[in-house]
Every structure is written in C-alpha cells, then in structure tokens.
Amino acid sequence: MAVATNNDALLEVRNLKKYFPVTKGLILMKTIGYVQAVDGISFSIKQGETVGLVGESGCGKTTTSKLLLRLENPTEGDILLEGRDINTFRGAELQDYRTTVQAVFQDPWSSLSPRMRVRDIVSEPLVVNRNVTTQEKNERVAEVLQQVGLHAQQATNYPHEFSGGQRQRIAVASALVSYPKLIVLDEPVSALDVSIRAQVMNLLKDLQEQYNVSYLLIAHNLATVRYMAHETAVMYLGQIVEYAETEELYNNALHPYTRALFSAALPSHPDLIREDIVLQGEVPSPINPPSGCRFHPRCPFAMPQCSEEAPVEKEVSPGHRVSCHLY
Amino acid sequence: MTAVQTATDTILEVNDLKTYIFTRAATVKAVDGISFNLRKGETLGIVGESGCGKTMTALSLLRLVPKPAGRIVEGEIVLNGEDILQKSEDEMRDVRGRQISMILQDPQTSLNPVFTIGNQLREALGIAHRENKSSMLSRAVDALRKVNVAAPERRLDDYPHQMSGGMKQRVVGAIAMSCEPGVIIADEPTTALDVTIQLQYLRLLKEIQAETGLAIIFITHDFGVVARMCDRVAVMYAGRIIEQGDVRDIFSRPAHPYTQALINSVPKLEQSVDRLYSIDGQPPLLSNLPEGCRFAPRCPYVSDQCYEAYPQSYTLNEGHYADCWALDADWQGTPIEEFVPPTGTAG
Amino acid sequence: MAAVTTTPEVAAPSTPQRENRLVSGLRVARELPVIPLLVLILLLAIPAIFANQLAPHSQRIGVLDDAKLPPFWISESFEERMVVQRADRNRLDVEIGLSNAQRKVERGEATILVGGEDGEVNPGDTLRFQARKGGSMEYPLGTDKQGRDILSRIMHGARISLMVSSLAILLGGGLGTLLGMLAAYRGGKTDSIIMRIVDIKLAFPSILLALVLVAAIGAGFTTVIVVIAVLLWARYARVVRGEALAIKQQDFIDRARVSGASNxxxxxxxIFPNLVNTVVVLATLEVGHVIILESTLSFLGAGIPAPTPAWGVMVADGRDLITTAWWIFLFPCLAIVLTVLSMNLLGDWLRDKLDPKLRNI
Incomplete structure (x- = not known):
C-alpha cells in the first residue's frame, strides 16, 4: 500500500498495524490468536488542520490514537512526526515528543485526577518536561485557563468543583499548555450535555486557529466530524475504508459502509430521514475478521469476489481514496 | 412515517406532577409540575439535558422513585383511566409490566449476569401467564422472535455476556414487552449502542409499535432520535416542560429560546456551518433553582420580567405550547429571532 | 401554577464554594461518630501520651502487701474459703498448700470450716480466713498479684498498643501498599510474582507463622512489630492492587503518560494520592486487628516480654485468677474490647465517608 510522502504533513502514518495477542492459561500464557485492532492504515495530518477518524466501537480508532500518543507500540508500520519516526525516539527526543503531542479524552470525570488542583493538572506537561520556574508556570496556567474560558483564580480549585463542560475545558487547557503541534481528541464532546457540546466544539475550533495546532479527532458522530474536521477517514474493523476531504466525503460518499453510516446517522429534522442503506447484523470479531473485504458479510452490494479478495485502495478523485471492489 | 392519526384515545395523562427528592442539604425539585398526555400508538419524546428531571419523570410514572428520599408530592398520573398514585404498592405490582413497562439505558446492567436469557424471559412472562413449561418456552421463543433475535431457540440458553450490546438491548425490550403493556418508557435505550445498531433498534421499535399499537415515551437527550422516532415532543429544562408540541412544529418553528438553542447547537450532517450557535452557562441545580424562568440566566432575550415569575404557557398552534414571556403579546424585551430551520427541510 | 420557592440569593461564583466547604465541613463534624471517638481518646490517646504524668503508680514495681486488692467499689474486707491441697506447691493463690494452711491456722489467721476434727489441717479440708483488704481509690481498678496498680498498667499498656499498632501498620501497610501499587502498575510478571507471594502468605495460619517467626528471631518489642507487619502486608497488597488497577484504567493516568511523566x-x-482514602480506611480497620494480634501474641508469651504492661500480657497474668481476682483479667480485657470495637466503628464510618467501594472488607 504505497502512499506518496506528503511534504507539508505534520504527522504521517504509514501502514500502521497493531495486533494484540489473545492469550490462554494462567501461568504459561499461550497465544491463541491476535486481535487485529489496527491493520494497515495510512493517513497524514497537515499543520493546523483536523483529521477525523469515524467508526463504530471496535473499529480501531481508539487504538490508533493510543499508537499516536505512544501509549502503545505498533506491531508494524511507521508514525512520522515532521519526517522522523516517533518510535525511535528515546530520552530527550521522547520528552520533546511528549510536549509536541497532547490529548483530550472522552470522559471529563476520569481524565482529571480528583486529588490534584487545577493548576497542577494543567501544568503537568510543563513540570514534567521543562525547567520552568513556578512563576512562569503559574502565569502560563492563568493564560490558558482564560483562553479556554475559565477564571485564572480557579486554578486553586479541585476538579470536583466543576461541571462536565468546565472539566473538559480544563483538559483542553492542559493539552494546550505546552504549545503542542498535535492534539489527539478522543470523543471530546460525546460525554457532555447537548447545550455544552457546542461551547466546547467552538472553543476547540477557535484554539486551533489561535495556536495553529493540528487535531486528530476520534468520533462516532458524523455531524461532529463534519463540523470539526478538514479531512475524514472512515474506519471499519481496523482498516480505513474511505478517506477524503470532509466536504467531498459528505457530498459524495462512495463506500457502502460510509453510506450506511450516513443512513444510520440521526437526522436534524423529521423530514430529513433518508435510509438508502440499512445494515443487517453486527460488526464481526476482530480476532477472526472476514476474508477478503472485511465488510462483505454486511454489505448489501457484496459480490463473489468480495469474500475472496481484499480490495485495493483506489484514488477515485484527488485526495478521495476508497477500498471497495465497486470502484 | 406518518403519525398515527386514527388512535386519539388517551392512554396516559399526567397532570401537574411533582416529584421531589428530600436530602439533608436541600430539596431537589427533580420534577416540578409537568403535564402531558399520551395517546395509543403514539411516541412522545421527552428531551432534555442530564439533570433536567427526565429520568425522574420516568421513574415517577412507574412509581419507582427511590425511597425514602424521593417522593411524589403532587399531581395525577392517570393510566387507562385510573390514577395510579391512589393505588397501593400491591396494586402497583400488577400495573408495572402489564400496563406500563420500561427499557433502561444500559443493556449491560439491566440483565442479570448469572441467569440465562431464557430464564429471565420466562420469569417476566410468568407474571402474566402461568402455564406449563413447554408453552412458556414457546412464548419465550416468540418474544425473542418478535424483537428480531436470530435463532431464538438457541439463544434462550445464552447468558447475557455471550450476547452483544445490541442483542442484549433487544432482549431487554422483549422482557419489557412480555406482558403486552400499553405504554413503554424507553430511557435512552440506544445511547450505549453503535450507530448502525441504533438504527436497527429504532426501526424495530417502530415496527413493533405499528403492529401492537404500543404507546412509547422516549426519553433522550438527542434531538436526532426525536426526529427519527417521535410524533410529539416535550422539552424539559430544570424540572419543567418548557415546550411541547408536534414534532414537525417543534423542529420547524421552535418557540422557546432553549429549544431553539438546543436544535441550533447540534452540528448538522446535511450542511456545513462555520460556527455553531451556543448558549453560555449551564443548567441550574435542581436543588437551587432561580426565581422566575429557569432559563433566564442563559437566555439571550431575557428581560426583568423573566426573573420575577415563571412564565405562563402560551399556545402557538394546536397542541403546541411553550412557557416563555417573550411569547406574550405585551412583551417589552427583544423579540425572539425567527428560527431558520436547517436547509433541505422543505421536502 | 405554584409559586417556586427558591433560596433567595444566588451568590457570586467564588463565594459559594468557600461557603460550601465550610458547610460541608460542619456537616462532616456533625456526623462524626462521637462515642467511638470519645472512647478512643479517653482510653487510648490520652493515657498513651500522658501515661507518665497520669498513672498514679509504677507500672512495673508493685507493693506485695497490696497484692490482689479489688477495685474501689468493693470496699469491705472479706473472707475467703479455700480447699487445702495435698502438697505444698507454689500455688498459694488458687488453692492453699498444706504447710501454708497449717501456718495460717496456727497463727489464728484462719479457721477450719470443714474437716479438721483432729485439730490438724489435712488435705481436703476447707479453711476460712480473713483474706483481703477491701478496695480503695488508692488503686481504683485494684491490683494484680504482685501488687501493681491495674489502672496504671492499662494506661502504660495503651501506649504499647498504640505504638505497636501504629508502627506495625506503618511498616506492613507501607510495604503492602508499595507492592500492591507496583503489581498493579507494572502488571505482567511482576504482578504474577507479587500476587502469588500474597496468596502463599494468606494461605498460612497467621498465629502459627507468628510463633515460628518469634521463635526464630526471639521475643521483643521490635520482633512483635516486625511479625505483625509480616502478617499484615498481604491484605494491604491485595486491596491496594485492586484499587490501583481501577485507577490505572482512568484517563488521567494516560494523560500523565502523554505528558511524559515518569513511572x-x-x-x-x-496513583498514590487516589489510594490514600483506601489506605487510611484500611489502616483504621486494621488497628483493631493488630491490637488483638499483639494481645494474642503477648498472651501466648510470644509478644512483649513480661514486666512491660502490654494488655495481652496482663490478660495472660490474670487468667489463673479468674475465679478469685477477676479484676486482674477483666479490665485489660475490657480495654482491648472497647478499643477494638471503637476502632472498627470509626473505620466503618471513615470507609463510608471516604471510600464506599470498600464495603466488602
């Protein structure tokens, strides 16, 4: 799967794979198979832009984010940050990577330590990686807190004194404090209330402009991705089945799975219900994924060759890639 | 997708229901005077954010408000012509399951992990039918078939952990419908499911409703689910229903600023926007409600009048009401801007 | 439409938090378990700290003339009946030996009640004699067989109990917490090895293990602490590991790793600050356990060596005299029961307050 090297890309993922061994036995653990959580995905993120990863649970989007954050090591493939493979980073380089790439997680209740003050939570990336004075640290914390719409005085409070939306703002502040180049947003608004989601999404967009930071947005909600992302990748069972600029993808979805996702997405008006594809069955187990095209057992357009041969990714128009025998 | 027009007889009527939770520190007015009715074969959506009292409304309808802290302090719940608040606990056991039933949000926890699916189904069926083993078995198989579980005979011996989330939620649905209740309350039943599975489940509910004439109260925070499922909508904010009406009325001409904000602040799949509309602040605590209109502190159109008293209910259209002072003919403040529905609505 | 009554004012955002802190502080204070706390303060803390100042008598040296005096409320002197034993053994206190009885009768201190028709004292005769003086406020809880004030000894014993339990829990709990945390955080082999050792430890009968250890290193204050710590750590390790595993799953740990924090x-x-509640609750609940362990060891002679007034030693001292001088045995027993009970009640309360997840411990 050759991907042309993108020179203006901040981060490039090439043929990334992550297999988790499935083991049996208490003492002598025997590997009886692998969960193919991520199986050969490639994409790149440009400076100051957002790439959205959409898919259902178990499609490998969260594993992808963990690989990017180096919380897991890939089985195969490269992740290049400004041309350098992040998995070769050690010591100072790794520290530097840690300040360059940050994350905001889904659950604002579990992502802030209940025993730390907001100031310590927000400044963690600074304290760990840089020799900054307490005063510099406090000034920077006050600055980012204001940027995310909180008061600088709230730095001394504990997380339980904040609502969900405010806590997510604290998480965003912490991710921003070290001037990162990339922030991985793992379902940043799905745990929030409806009227709070728009606040946080708008905030994230504003901050992107202000900091020229790139986002990798992991989401299951297509509308959220449409609002936030410049480019969108649709994942199914560890693979990217379709990748395009967001506008292109939303106006011209090609892969049957993508179309099914659009059909299943909830309408914004009762008159807008459109169901062109309704999927039957559920996502198969990633331990023994179906042969050929992984989507063929659920695909309404499946052809004989789909179960035998895995489709090759094709570029149907500039920047719009699909893996499907139909095209 | 047409609302059921023929069945107009009311099956459930709620009048000025108040459910409070009395804690040491404060009185939490979880449900503070709500009224609505539900007709046979109709789906009513109750929409609101977390902590607006929508789940407590559901529990009140089943008289399952957590005791001893929670209590229904006022109101009427007339189900099939009888006020269930007047019933004894023993009589209530007959009402629950047979006349009104509930599907909970999390299929992982609403099934008992140590019993098989068949066991739990038969237990639920046993409330309505006391029969011999083989006929109970066939009833259980039928119940599973009704919720589109493939190979139901084999599934009966499965334990919940052997099933996927979507399957489990179907079983929960089968259990809830086992005694053929007239009303089902579905409390965010698809929130824990994936989108494609969610669509399957919602379609299934619609099919069953078309077959049996079931009335559904659909509790959700998601206007998309409402658009997909409901005939009528009640929007809750801080313990009150602030607007209710026909689903198309609400989506095309929402009257209350809160409803407008909710509909507008959700990103649209069908169109790209540069910036989402958003309202500041967050909902008030139910233990510390502001005087007057509860939305006033967040409302872009607020005037002094709003802080003085809770607004009257104004009728905008047949069956479409909203509680907002700005709808008054004598309104002095900024008029509410006309709502621009998302493009593509015309069809 | 009913009027909505609400709290009259909504204060500015910063003040209610301060206020809330104060209010919640007061609420916690109101819910404090008063009786257990009072018992602990009066019985354990104050005597332990001020034993030297408060104790009316020496803890080690008694006045033999004042041996076995009853507590103060048994004010009158009283007679005692005793069966004369065959041989003269050194068991004067329980039953009276032949030559001793003879001497008492000759001195006119005792009269023969049953038997003794020949004027001689024979084995099997029952004597009646003026046995003891009554109790007084001099020795409020009476004295033991060496004439030592029981109250003073209980006070000093409180200090021993407190020291042993706090040091043992610090040592054992610290070790257990560290190992549990390590097992949870590292996982894999480290986890397997640590947890198998825990399993083996928990499979041993603890008193047996303690006796073996004492036999190996010799009795003494330090030994007791070490032995109890060895008995304790495994439970800590197990509970802390479970808790730490749950904390490890939380996103803030991933966030810390993303920020480059070292292991x-x-x-x-x-991780540790989020474990503190668990550790504290566990420690409180273990204090009672440790006091009982220490007493058991002392009772079995494997604990604090004799003249030091550990509560267990005092109970052991009194066990021979349960029928005649019950107070020697009873008061240290009561001290143990009350302390342990109060500690457990306090622990339960703390658990409910701080860490409701620990219900099953």
Missing part, C-alpha cells in the same frame, strides 16, 4: 511520578503523584 515513578505517575505512581507517586497520580
């Missing part, structure tokens, strides 16, 4: 920092700054 040591994650354990100390991010």
């Amino acid at each position: 040591a920092r994650i354990m100390m700054r991010h």
Whole structure:
C-alpha cells in the first residue's frame, strides 16, 4: 500500500498495524490468536488542520490514537512526526515528543485526577518536561485557563468543583499548555450535555486557529466530524475504508459502509430521514475478521469476489481514496 | 412515517406532577409540575439535558422513585383511566409490566449476569401467564422472535455476556414487552449502542409499535432520535416542560429560546456551518433553582420580567405550547429571532 | 401554577464554594461518630501520651502487701474459703498448700470450716480466713498479684498498643501498599510474582507463622512489630492492587503518560494520592486487628516480654485468677474490647465517608 510522502504533513502514518495477542492459561500464557485492532492504515495530518477518524466501537480508532500518543507500540508500520519516526525516539527526543503531542479524552470525570488542583493538572506537561520556574508556570496556567474560558483564580480549585463542560475545558487547557503541534481528541464532546457540546466544539475550533495546532479527532458522530474536521477517514474493523476531504466525503460518499453510516446517522429534522442503506447484523470479531473485504458479510452490494479478495485502495478523485471492489 | 392519526384515545395523562427528592442539604425539585398526555400508538419524546428531571419523570410514572428520599408530592398520573398514585404498592405490582413497562439505558446492567436469557424471559412472562413449561418456552421463543433475535431457540440458553450490546438491548425490550403493556418508557435505550445498531433498534421499535399499537415515551437527550422516532415532543429544562408540541412544529418553528438553542447547537450532517450557535452557562441545580424562568440566566432575550415569575404557557398552534414571556403579546424585551430551520427541510 | 420557592440569593461564583466547604465541613463534624471517638481518646490517646504524668503508680514495681486488692467499689474486707491441697506447691493463690494452711491456722489467721476434727489441717479440708483488704481509690481498678496498680498498667499498656499498632501498620501497610501499587502498575510478571507471594502468605495460619517467626528471631518489642507487619502486608497488597488497577484504567493516568511523566511520578503523584482514602480506611480497620494480634501474641508469651504492661500480657497474668481476682483479667480485657470495637466503628464510618467501594472488607 504505497502512499506518496506528503511534504507539508505534520504527522504521517504509514501502514500502521497493531495486533494484540489473545492469550490462554494462567501461568504459561499461550497465544491463541491476535486481535487485529489496527491493520494497515495510512493517513497524514497537515499543520493546523483536523483529521477525523469515524467508526463504530471496535473499529480501531481508539487504538490508533493510543499508537499516536505512544501509549502503545505498533506491531508494524511507521508514525512520522515532521519526517522522523516517533518510535525511535528515546530520552530527550521522547520528552520533546511528549510536549509536541497532547490529548483530550472522552470522559471529563476520569481524565482529571480528583486529588490534584487545577493548576497542577494543567501544568503537568510543563513540570514534567521543562525547567520552568513556578512563576512562569503559574502565569502560563492563568493564560490558558482564560483562553479556554475559565477564571485564572480557579486554578486553586479541585476538579470536583466543576461541571462536565468546565472539566473538559480544563483538559483542553492542559493539552494546550505546552504549545503542542498535535492534539489527539478522543470523543471530546460525546460525554457532555447537548447545550455544552457546542461551547466546547467552538472553543476547540477557535484554539486551533489561535495556536495553529493540528487535531486528530476520534468520533462516532458524523455531524461532529463534519463540523470539526478538514479531512475524514472512515474506519471499519481496523482498516480505513474511505478517506477524503470532509466536504467531498459528505457530498459524495462512495463506500457502502460510509453510506450506511450516513443512513444510520440521526437526522436534524423529521423530514430529513433518508435510509438508502440499512445494515443487517453486527460488526464481526476482530480476532477472526472476514476474508477478503472485511465488510462483505454486511454489505448489501457484496459480490463473489468480495469474500475472496481484499480490495485495493483506489484514488477515485484527488485526495478521495476508497477500498471497495465497486470502484 | 406518518403519525398515527386514527388512535386519539388517551392512554396516559399526567397532570401537574411533582416529584421531589428530600436530602439533608436541600430539596431537589427533580420534577416540578409537568403535564402531558399520551395517546395509543403514539411516541412522545421527552428531551432534555442530564439533570433536567427526565429520568425522574420516568421513574415517577412507574412509581419507582427511590425511597425514602424521593417522593411524589403532587399531581395525577392517570393510566387507562385510573390514577395510579391512589393505588397501593400491591396494586402497583400488577400495573408495572402489564400496563406500563420500561427499557433502561444500559443493556449491560439491566440483565442479570448469572441467569440465562431464557430464564429471565420466562420469569417476566410468568407474571402474566402461568402455564406449563413447554408453552412458556414457546412464548419465550416468540418474544425473542418478535424483537428480531436470530435463532431464538438457541439463544434462550445464552447468558447475557455471550450476547452483544445490541442483542442484549433487544432482549431487554422483549422482557419489557412480555406482558403486552400499553405504554413503554424507553430511557435512552440506544445511547450505549453503535450507530448502525441504533438504527436497527429504532426501526424495530417502530415496527413493533405499528403492529401492537404500543404507546412509547422516549426519553433522550438527542434531538436526532426525536426526529427519527417521535410524533410529539416535550422539552424539559430544570424540572419543567418548557415546550411541547408536534414534532414537525417543534423542529420547524421552535418557540422557546432553549429549544431553539438546543436544535441550533447540534452540528448538522446535511450542511456545513462555520460556527455553531451556543448558549453560555449551564443548567441550574435542581436543588437551587432561580426565581422566575429557569432559563433566564442563559437566555439571550431575557428581560426583568423573566426573573420575577415563571412564565405562563402560551399556545402557538394546536397542541403546541411553550412557557416563555417573550411569547406574550405585551412583551417589552427583544423579540425572539425567527428560527431558520436547517436547509433541505422543505421536502 | 405554584409559586417556586427558591433560596433567595444566588451568590457570586467564588463565594459559594468557600461557603460550601465550610458547610460541608460542619456537616462532616456533625456526623462524626462521637462515642467511638470519645472512647478512643479517653482510653487510648490520652493515657498513651500522658501515661507518665497520669498513672498514679509504677507500672512495673508493685507493693506485695497490696497484692490482689479489688477495685474501689468493693470496699469491705472479706473472707475467703479455700480447699487445702495435698502438697505444698507454689500455688498459694488458687488453692492453699498444706504447710501454708497449717501456718495460717496456727497463727489464728484462719479457721477450719470443714474437716479438721483432729485439730490438724489435712488435705481436703476447707479453711476460712480473713483474706483481703477491701478496695480503695488508692488503686481504683485494684491490683494484680504482685501488687501493681491495674489502672496504671492499662494506661502504660495503651501506649504499647498504640505504638505497636501504629508502627506495625506503618511498616506492613507501607510495604503492602508499595507492592500492591507496583503489581498493579507494572502488571505482567511482576504482578504474577507479587500476587502469588500474597496468596502463599494468606494461605498460612497467621498465629502459627507468628510463633515460628518469634521463635526464630526471639521475643521483643521490635520482633512483635516486625511479625505483625509480616502478617499484615498481604491484605494491604491485595486491596491496594485492586484499587490501583481501577485507577490505572482512568484517563488521567494516560494523560500523565502523554505528558511524559515518569513511572515513578505517575505512581507517586497520580496513583498514590487516589489510594490514600483506601489506605487510611484500611489502616483504621486494621488497628483493631493488630491490637488483638499483639494481645494474642503477648498472651501466648510470644509478644512483649513480661514486666512491660502490654494488655495481652496482663490478660495472660490474670487468667489463673479468674475465679478469685477477676479484676486482674477483666479490665485489660475490657480495654482491648472497647478499643477494638471503637476502632472498627470509626473505620466503618471513615470507609463510608471516604471510600464506599470498600464495603466488602
């Protein structure tokens, strides 16, 4: 799967794979198979832009984010940050990577330590990686807190004194404090209330402009991705089945799975219900994924060759890639 | 997708229901005077954010408000012509399951992990039918078939952990419908499911409703689910229903600023926007409600009048009401801007 | 439409938090378990700290003339009946030996009640004699067989109990917490090895293990602490591991790793502070356990060596005299029961307050 090297890309993922061994036995653990959580995905993120990863649970989007954050090591493939493979980073380089790439997680209740003050939570990336004075640290914390719409005085409070939306703002502040180049947003608004989601999404967009930071947005909600992302990748069972600029993808979805996702997405008006594809069955187990095209057992357009041969990714128009025998 | 027009007889009527939770520190007015009715074969959506009292409304309808802290302090719940608040606990056991039933949000926890699916189904069926083993078995198989579980005979011996989330939620649905209740309350039943599975489940509910004439109260925070499922909508904010009406009325001409904000602040799949509309602040605590209109502190159109008293209910259209002072003919403040529905609505 | 009554004013955002802190502080204070706390303060804390100042008598040296005096409320002197034993053994206190009885009768201190028709004292005769003086406020809880004030000894014993339990829990709990945290955080082999050792430890009968250990290193204050710590750590390790595993799953640990925190920092700054509740609750609940262990060891002679007034030693001292001088045995027993009970009640309360997840311990 050759991907042309993108020179203006901040981060490039090439043929990334992550297999988790499935083991049996208490003492002598025997590997009886692998969960193919991520199986050969490639994409790149440009400076100051957002790439959205959409898919259902178990499609490998969260594993992808963990690989990017180096919380897991890939089985195969490269992740290049400004041309350098992040998995070769050690010591100072790794520290530097840690300040360059940050994350905001889904659950604002579990992502802030209940025993730390907001100031310590927000400044963690600074304290760990840089020799900054307490005063510099406090000034920077006050600055980012204001940027995310909180008061600088709230730095001394504990997380339980904040609502969900405010806590997510604290998480965003912490991710921003070290001037990162990339922030991985793992379902940043799905745990929030409806009227709070728009606040946080708008905030994230504003901050992107202000900091020229790139986002990798992991989401299951297509509308959220449409609002936030410049480019969108649709994942199914560890693979990217379709990748395009967001506008292109939303106006011209090609892969049957993508179309099914659009059909299943909830309408914004009762008159807008459109169901062109309704999927039957559920996502198969990633331990023994179906042969050929992984989507063929659920695909309404499946052809004989789909179960035998895995489709090759094709570029149907500039920047719009699909893996499907139909095209 | 047409609302059921023929069945107009009311099956459930709620009048000025108040459910409070009395804690040491404060009185939490979880449900503070709500009224609505539900007709046979109709789906009513109750929409609101977390902590607006929508789940407590559901529990009140089943008289399952957590005791001893929670209590229904006022109101009427007339189900099939009888006020269930007047019933004894023993009589209530007959009402629950047979006349009104509930599907909970999390299929992982609403099934008992140590019993098989068949066991739990038969237990639920046993409330309505006391029969011999083989006929109970066939009833259980039928119940599973009704919720589109493939190979139901084999599934009966499965334990919940052997099933996927979507399957489990179907079983929960089968259990809830086992005694053929007239009303089902579905409390965010698809929130824990994936989108494609969610669509399957919602379609299934619609099919069953078309077959049996079931009335559904659909509790959700998601206007998309409402658009997909409901005939009528009640929007809750801080313990009150602030607007209710026909689903198309609400989506095309929402009257209350809160409803407008909710509909507008959700990103649209069908169109790209540069910036989402958003309202500041967050909902008030139910233990510390502001005087007057509860939305006033967040409302872009607020005037002094709003802080003085809770607004009257104004009728905008047949069956479409909203509680907002700005709808008054004598309104002095900024008029509410006309709502621009998302493009593509015309069809 | 009913009028909505609400709290009259909504204060500015910063003040209610302060206020809330004060209010919630007061609420906690109101819910404090008063009786257990009072018992602990009066019975354990104050005597332990001020034993030297408060104790009316010496803890080690008694006045033999004042041996076996009853508590103060048994004010009158009284007679005692005793069966004369065949041989003269050194068991004067329980039953009276032949030559001793003879001497008492000759001195006119005792009269023969049953038997003794020949004027001689024979084995099997029952004597009646003026046995003891009554109790007084001099020795409020009476004295033991060496004439030592029981109250003073209980006070000093409180200090021993407190020291043994706090040091043992610090040592054992610290070790257990560290190992549990390590097992949870590292996982894999480290986890397997640590937890198998825990399993083996928990499979041993603890008193047996303690006796073996004492036999190996010799009795003494330090030994007792070490032995109890060895008995304690495994439970800590198991509970802490479970808790730490749950904390490790939380996103803030991933966030810390993304921020480049080292393993040591994650354990100390991010995991440990969230374990503190658990550790504190466990420690409180274990105090009772440790006091009983220490007493048991002392009772069995494997604990604090004799003249030091550990509560267990005092109970052991009194066990021979249960029928005649019950107070020697009873008061240290009561001290143990009350302390342990209060500690457990306090622990339960703390658990409910701080860490409701620990219900099953």
